[in-house]
Amino acid sequence: NAGVTQTPKFQVLKTGQSMTLQCAQDMNHNSMYWYRQDPGMGLRLIYYSASEGTTDKGEVPNGYNVSRLNKREFSLRLESAAPSQTSVYFCASSEAYDGLAVSTDTQYFGPGTRLTVL
Amino acid sequence: RKEVEQDPGPFNVPEGATVAFNCTYSNSASQSFFWYRQDCRKEPKLLMSVYSSGNEDGRFTAQLNRASQYISLLIRDSKLSDSATYLCVVNLHNFNKFYFGSGTKLNVKP
Numbered sequence: 001n002a003g004v005t006q007t008p009k010f011q012v013l014k015t016g017q018s019m020t021l022q023c024a025q026d027m028n029h030n031s032m033y034w035y036r037q038d039p040g041m042g043l044r045l046i047y048y049s050a051s052e053g054t055t056d057k058g059e060v061p062n063g064y065n066v067s068r069l070n071k072r073e074f075s076l077r078l079e080s081a082a083p084s085q086t087s088v089y090f091c092a093s094s095e096a097y098d099g100l101a102v103s104t105d106t107q108y109f110g111p112g113t114r115l116t117v118l
Numbered sequence: 119r120k121e122v123e124q125d126p127g128p129f130n131v132p133e134g135a136t137v138a139f140n141c142t143y144s145n146s147a148s149q150s151f152f153w154y155r156q157d158c159r160k161e162p163k164l165l166m167s168v169y170s171s172g173n174e175d176g177r178f179t180a181q182l183n184r185a186s187q188y189i190s191l192l193i194r195d196s197k198l199s200d201s202a203t204y205l206c207v208v209n210l211h212n213f214n215k216f217y218f219g220s221g222t223k224l225n226v227k228p
Contacts (some may be wrong), residue, residue: 033216040220042205043162043205043218048215058215061193088143105150105209109161111161111162
């Protein structure tokens, strides 16, 4: 049982390049999330997916796209990377599903992807 | 204004000390509250949920004050292994929207 896995662990891009961050969970969770973490800013939600086939914007969606490929996988794409997107990216999942607010719902995080855009 | 505010610290305490962190949140519609722990260059992990009546887990006690819109975390008998950043997390009525504070750094010294 691996929990939440992310690839790659590290990446360096040049401005304008594109890439996809991959995330997978094996806990049969319904909801998945992408966050970025910058020094002094805490984690900020980029996009989330409440269930397979649905995605919604979070706080900071500009410059990103996502795809919920199936229940297990949720990818994040940078179409044209910019230096402002240099950050640590975390994927997370939780059991929560549409129509039920699980007040004690726990988010489980992947190990993160450290992205540098030059 | 940030949804969740925390004192960034660092809090430098000796082993065995008691230390408390506070966190304030801006939206009175917030429904769920959590403390996460994050070690250096690692992912956040749930430390404990925070219930209205307050709750305790070993050396850790969490309290919620809805009227003043703050939550607290008390750590008793600090251990070296408690050194980490503690993140306050708040969830609004939309359960998919989790807001994280920027974290409070704790250093426990021998």
